[in-house]
Amino acid sequence: MSGDRNFDASCLVLFAEELKLARARSGLSQSQLAERIGYSASLVAKIETCRGAPTKDFATRSDETLGTGGLLARVQRHVGTAPFPSWFRPFVEYEATAKSLRLFEHVLIPGLLQTEDYARAVLSTRPNTTDEETDQLVRARLARQGILARSDPPLLWVVLDEGVLNRQIGDKAVMSAQLHHLAQMSQRPNITVEVVPYSAGGHMGLLGAFVIAEFEDETAIVYLETAAGGQIAEQPSMISEVKLTYDALRSECLPRRASRELIMKAVETDGPDQRLLAEEHL
Numbered sequence: 001m002s003g004d005r006n007f008d009a010s011c012l013v014l015f016a017e018e019l020k021l022a023r024a025r026s027g028l029s030q031s032q033l034a035e036r037i038g039y040s041a042s043l044v045a046k047i048e049t050c051r052g053a054p055t056k057d058f059a060t061r062s063d064e065t066l067g068t069g070g071l072l073a074r075v076q077r078h079v080g081t082a083p084f085p086s087w088f089r090p091f092v093e094y095e096a097t098a099k100s101l102r103l104f105e106h107v108l109i110p111g112l113l114q115t116e117d118y119a120r121a122v123l124s125t126r127p128n129t130t131d132e133e134t135d136q137l138v139r140a141r142l143a144r145q146g147i148l149a150r151s152d153p154p155l156l157w158v159v160l161d162e163g164v165l166n167r168q169i170g171d172k173a174v175m176s177a178q179l180h181h182l183a184q185m186s187q188r189p190n191i192t193v194e195v196v197p198y199s200a201g202g203h204m205g206l207l208g209a210f211v212i213a214e215f216e217d218e219t220a221i222v223y224l225e226t227a228a229g230g231q232i233a234e235q236p237s238m239i240s241e242v243k244l245t246y247d248a249l250r251s252e253c254l255p256r257r258a259s260r261e262l263i264m265k266a267v268e269t270d271g272p273d274q275r276l277l278a279e280e281h282l
Helices: 002-026 030-037 041-048 056-066 071-076 089-097 116-123 131-149 162-166 172-185 236-251 256-265 272-280
Strands: 100-105 155-161 191-196 210-214 221-226 229-233
Touching: 002 030, 002 041, 002 056, 002 071, 030 041, 030 056, 041 131, 056 071, 056 089, 089 131, 089 210, 089 221, 089 229, 100 236, 116 131, 116 172, 155 162, 155 236, 162 191, 162 256, 172 191, 172 256, 191 256, 210 236, 221 236, 229 236
Parallel strands: 100 155, 155 191
Antiparallel strands: 100 210, 210 221, 221 229
C-alpha cells in the first residue's frame, strides 16, 4: 500500500507540472483557466501546488481547454483514486460526474462537507497509518469537494441523524468549526441539509449510511456503507429500495431552516459573545 501511495504522489507532482506548463503555453492565468473549465481559481492553485488532487472531470475539461490531447486525463488515472481504499475508488468517479447526490449519514458529517481538521480527526483514527499517509488521505478527501466549486455543481441533498451533530470529533474547536461550516454550506442554492431529530425515534437509516448518485443520461447507482467498507449497487430493485428509504427518512426530517437552527444549537458555547459569533455565520 505504501508503494501505491508513493506512486500516486509522484503522479500528483507530474500532473501539477504538466498543468502549469500547458497553462503557461496557452497564456492563461489560473483565474482564466478556472473560468474556462468551470472550476474555482483556488482549486486550480491547490492542484498546481499538489495540495489537491484532480478529478477525471477536471482533467478532461483542462485537456479540452489547453489542447493537451488527453495527456492530463491519462496522468489523472493514476492520481485521484490511489489514496482511497480499493472498495471506494470506483465511486469517486461516479461522484465526480453525478448531476445530483442524495446522502444519508447517521454517524459522521459527509466527506463532501467536512472541514480539513474534522477530516483529519476522523482519518487519523485509522490503524497502522502514518502521519504522511493520513495527510494524503485528507488531501484526497478535500479534493473530492472540488465538485462543489464548479460553475455547475451537483445538487446535494443531505439527510443527517441528529446524533451526527452531537458526536464530538476532534476537540471542541474542531467540532464547532465543522458545525459552522455545515450551516454555511447548507445556505448554498444547490445544497440542502435536513436533520432527522431524536424525537423521530428509531428509523431505517440507523442500519447504515448511503449515497444515491444520479446522472444526466445514465442509470442511478447507490453506494452503501458496510462493515467491510462499502458497496456499489446498480440493480434496479436495490436502487428503488434505497430511494424508498431515503424518502421515508426525509418525511421524518425537520424543515431546512429548522434543521439549520438545530445545527447551530449543537455548537457548544462558552458565553453570549460566542453565541453571537455563531449566529453571524447563519
